[in-house]
Amino acid sequence: MDYSNLRRQAASMKRGLFDQGYLDEQFRQVEDLQDEASPNFVEEVVVLFFKDSAKLMSNLEQALEKYPRDFNRWDAYMQQLKGSCSSIGASRMKIECLSFRDNCGQGNVEGCMGSLQKLKREHALLRQKLESYFQLLRQAGPAGAATRPVM
Amino acid sequence: MAPPEEAGGGEFPVGMKVLVVDDDPTCLAVLKQMLVQCRYDATTCSQSTRALSMLRENRRGFDVIISDVHMPDMDGFRLLELVGLEMDLPVIMMSADSRTDIVMKGIKHGACDYLIKPVRMEELKNIWQHVVRKKFSGNKEHEHSGSLDDTDRNRPANNDNEYASSINDGADDSWKSQKKKRDKEEDDSELESGDPSNSSKKPRVVWSVELHQQFVNAVNHLGIDKAVPKKILELMNVPGLTRENVASHLQKFRLYLKRIAQHHAGITNPYCTPASSAQVASLGGLDFQALAASGQIPPQALAALQDELLGRTTTSMVLPGRDQSSLRLAAVKGNKPQGEREIAFGQPIFKCQNNSYGAFPQSSPTVGRLPSFSAWPNNKLGMADSTSTLGNVNNSQNSNIVLHELQQQPDTMLSGTLHALDVKPSGIAMPSQSLNTFPASEGLSPNQSGFLTTIPPSMKPEPALPNSQQSNNLLGGIDLINQASTSQPFSNSHGGNLPGLMNHNSNVMPSQGISNFQTGNIPYLVNNSSIGVGSKPPGVLKTESTDSLNQSFGYICGSSPMDSGLLSSQPRNAQFGFLQSPNDVTGGWSLQNVDNYRNTIGPSHPVSSSSSFQSSNVALGKLPDQGRGKNLGFVGKGTCIPNRFAVDEVESPTNSLSHSIGSSGDIPDIFGFSGQM
Numbered sequence: 001m002d003y004s005n006l007r008r009q010a011a012s013m014k015r016g017l018f019d020q021g022y023l024d025e026q027f028r029q030v031e032d033l034q035d036e037a038s039p040n041f042v043e044e045v046v047v048l049f050f051k052d053s054a055k056l057m058s059n060l061e062q063a064l065e066k067y068p069r070d071f072n073r074w075d076a077y078m079q080q081l082k083g084s085c086s087s088i089g090a091s092r093m094k095i096e097c098l099s100f101r102d103n104c105g106q107g108n109v110e111g112c113m114g115s116l117q118k119l120k121r122e123h124a125l126l127r128q129k130l131e132s133y134f135q136l137l138r139q140a141g142p143a144g145a146a147t148r149p150v151m
Numbered sequence: 152m153a154p155p156e157e158a159g160g161g162e163f164p165v166g167m168k169v170l171v172v173d174d175d176p177t178c179l180a181v182l183k184q185m186l187v188q189c190r191y192d193a194t195t196c197s198q199s200t201r202a203l204s205m206l207r208e209n210r211r212g213f214d215v216i217i218s219d220v221h222m223p224d225m226d227g228f229r230l231l232e233l234v235g236l237e238m239d240l241p242v243i244m245m246s247a248d249s250r251t252d253i254v255m256k257g258i259k260h261g262a263c264d265y266l267i268k269p270v271r272m273e274e275l276k277n278i279w280q281h282v283v284r285k286k287f288s289g290n291k292e293h294e295h296s297g298s299l300d301d302t303d304r305n306r307p308a309n310n311d312n313e314y315a316s317s318i319n320d321g322a323d324d325s326w327k328s329q330k331k332k333r334d335k336e337e338d339d340s341e342l343e344s345g346d347p348s349n350s351s352k353k354p355r356v357v358w359s360v361e362l363h364q365q366f367v368n369a370v371n372h373l374g375i376d377k378a379v380p381k382k383i384l385e386l387m388n389v390p391g392l393t394r395e396n397v398a399s400h401l402q403k404f405r406l407y408l409k410r411i412a413q414h415h416a417g418i419t420n421p422y423c424t425p426a427s428s429a430q431v432a433s434l435g436g437l438d439f440q441a442l443a444a445s446g447q448i449p450p451q452a453l454a455a456l457q458d459e460l461l462g463r464t465t466t467s468m469v470l471p472g473r474d475q476s477s478l479r480l481a482a483v484k485g486n487k488p489q490g491e492r493e494i495a496f497g498q499p500i501f502k503c504q505n506n507s508y509g510a511f512p513q514s515s516p517t518v519g520r521l522p523s524f525s526a527w528p529n530n531k532l533g534m535a536d537s538t539s540t541l542g543n544v545n546n547s548q549n550s551n552i553v554l555h556e557l558q559q560q561p562d563t564m565l566s567g568t569l570h571a572l573d574v575k576p577s578g579i580a581m582p583s584q585s586l587n588t589f590p591a592s593e594g595l596s597p598n599q600s601g602f603l604t605t606i607p608p609s610m611k612p613e614p615a616l617p618n619s620q621q622s623n624n625l626l627g628g629i630d631l632i633n634q635a636s637t638s639q640p641f642s643n644s645h646g647g648n649l650p651g652l653m654n655h656n657s658n659v660m661p662s663q664g665i666s667n668f669q670t671g672n673i674p675y676l677v678n679n680s681s682i683g684v685g686s687k688p689p690g691v692l693k694t695e696s697t698d699s700l701n702q703s704f705g706y707i708c709g710s711s712p713m714d715s716g717l718l719s720s721q722p723r724n725a726q727f728g729f730l731q732s733p734n735d736v737t738g739g740w741s742l743q744n745v746d747n748y749r750n751t752i753g754p755s756h757p758v759s760s761s762s763s764f765q766s767s768n769v770a771l772g773k774l775p776d777q778g779r780g781k782n783l784g785f786v787g788k789g790t791c792i793p794n795r796f797a798v799d800e801v802e803s804p805t806n807s808l809s810h811s812i813g814s815s816g817d818i819p820d821i822f823g824f825s826g827q828m
Contacts, residue, residue, distance in 0.1 A: 026269045033184040033272075041184060049177040079221055080175060083247035086269040087178040 006140035013133050022126050027089030043134050049088050050127050056081045057120060064113065071104040074112060078104070081119075093122045164279035168192045168212060172202040172230065173219035173245070178268060182217070185275050199225035203233060210238050214282045217266070220246035220253065228260045232410070235261040241281040245270060259406070358400055365389065366400060375408070 017023045034041040060077040067073050082097035084090075096119040103111030169191045173179045179195045186193035194213070196202040199222050206213060216234055220227035231242045244257040247268040257265045263281040266274055358366070369386035370378040380398035387397070 026271075029185075029269070029271060030181055033181070033188060035188070037187075038184060045177060045180050045184075048180055052176050076221065079248060083219070083221075083268045084175050084177045086247055087175070087181050089269070 003141045006136060010133060010136040010140055013129075013136060017129055017133070021091050021095075022129060024089045024091040024094075026086060030088055043137075045088060046130055046134070049084060049090070050123070053081060053084055053093075053123060056084070057116070057123065060116060064116065069107070069109060071107060071112075075101055075104040090122075090126055093119060093126060096122055165190045166192050167279050167282060168214045169194070169278070170202060170205065170213045170216045171195045171218075172199055172216065172222070172227075173197065174222045175219065178219070178270075182270060182275070185270070185272050188272070189276050191275075191279075198222070199227070199230045203230060206234060206238055206240070210240075213240060215241045215243065215263075215278055217243045217245055217278070220244055220248065220257065228256060231257070231260045231262055239285075241285045243278060243281065260410075362387075362389065362392075363400075366397070366404070370401070370404070375405075 014023075018027075030045060031042050038044075056077060060074065060081070063070070063073055063077060078097055078100050082094060082101070085094040085097055096115055100112055100115035100119065103109075103115055169186050171179060171182050171186070171193060173182070173195075174197050176197065179197060183193045183195050194205075196205065199218070202216070202218070203225075206216070218227050218230050222230075227244060227246070231244060234240055234242050241263040242261065243264045243266060244260075244262040245266040245268060246253065246257075249267045254265045263285065264278070365387045366383065369383040372386060373379075373382055378401065380394045380401055383401065384392060384394050384397045
């Protein structure tokens, strides 16, 4: 298997994610945290993030219905979500979070609904891309693969 | 947590124990990994309540806490306050919210730092500075009380017992326990020679209950708006007290009041009974809210106070009269494993919110107990709501526990022992006045109508603490403790005193104003005395009261940045400072409690011992326990004039007891009480 090639592909994919604004510097910080003691740290955190954020978004959606015009509440939910996004560097998602909060601040229900939908889209997109990325990484082999002959 | 020594004892930040609290699992995971990479010992927790109980159980188990602001079960600020009050550990707030007003709020609540998410590694690398900073500043403050602390600290083999300087200990224990001890010892020895660490010309002022009571009186007299340090100083007329001391204390006090007000307004304390609130109001315009809140003195506060009181005082029981008691206490403490504090009112309090009145070490039981503080005052201490909740629950528990422990003590201390407990080295032990009189006026002069008034020796405001009744019990219990130590009749306090004692602490606390206590002295004190606790059996009270006493004392010292620092660090010292006026003592702070106690105590207190005590305290008259109340000790870390007696003067003349008690020599026996009583 051409590990090096796969690795290159993975690297390029990642670069793309950064360039397109899906990810930001924080993601690199998270990657830096991965080490021998926690070899799959990044993936674990990402998985955790998606699961948690999906739940938060679902709660928020329910809240939008159950507590109409309760901007404070909605904002609180979103605050949480924003914190999560920023922790792993999910940049585009974070932008949508901010937009949602702005809408809350303005009392714009429609705006909030719209922001939430966009957020869900970004969430799905990022998830898909990162999943491909990790899959590629896995194919590219563990770090040890680096020691294998590249050719 | 593994003792710090193991964790790279030499390399300072390595192994530093960090507790991260955040309901966001992603962030928690990332932070934990970062901390691990910084070579810290990280523990994560997604709920504030759980974090709080972890902290209470093992106060020394952590060096620093990082907490998110927005959390579902408890507001991050509340946790911040509670931790500050109870454990006096550095807390770093964190949030994705970078709005200045929120950040400001965090700082005002005592956060050491405020991180904006996403948190970067570089920021985490520096958090150890906060720990060190706190420790050192705490050390300084404790200089005076250092000797006391040291004794206490060194004595208890474990760190737990070291709570004494609560401030320092908290952090220190974790990983510099050894170093700390060494430092302490050095400090102690240097104390006499003029604290090296204390660059200030004066030895740290320990805001004992009495001293605080005087302070409150002065402030009340002038009117909170017009109270300027210079005038306050003049009114107080305390030799050796500087304008700076007063100024910083005033600042804390104001913050405390504000907090109480906020709490009062914002927190619906289930425990707070309207009555108590009302009482508070009646106390003095000063800060009813605080008082009311104090009803609830967050257990932490009380604990802290008590801790201080106890921890510190072990030797130097502030109570002038108490001296004996305190000695006893000390002795008791020493003997008892937990005991260090046995009476530990204060101590455990500090540690465990629960009043673990028992010395910290044992505080474990107390751990649960502390919360009782809050219960105690019912008044919403304003302090964290959660606290109150906890307190309430615990109160009963604690008080029982406390009493239990108290009972162990040979004396019937309960009744009077409380005093002993209070003895906490109120550092300042303002001479004479309270010391002898110890009585209720502990620290708080009954006159204090305003702020301290809450605890007026006469404890009128019983109502303030709805729980006061309970507190009575506590006091009773506490008194017992005192008795044990000082053989002071304090127990009377219980009759009024004991509870008072309890109250003291609690009472004192609230009035402390020290921001920590905000609740208006009493809350804290109350806790001690378990006033808030609810009618705990006298025996039980002990712990509570002690705490309260401690609390009060702790408060007095106020060394800490108002919050818990006050309580914890100083309790010992602090208390007595105020105690001066035995009558007042009831811890000016605790007035509330004391009153509560007193009120309840008197009549209701079953604590028998109190009766005897009462007589002694009589002077206090006002606060049966008031002596305890003295604890007022602003306990805050602030400056504590080495007030040995600070402790429960509650009952009355006993104050002097507490006073004298003192400090096993650690605290400069200003009053020369040490050994008295």
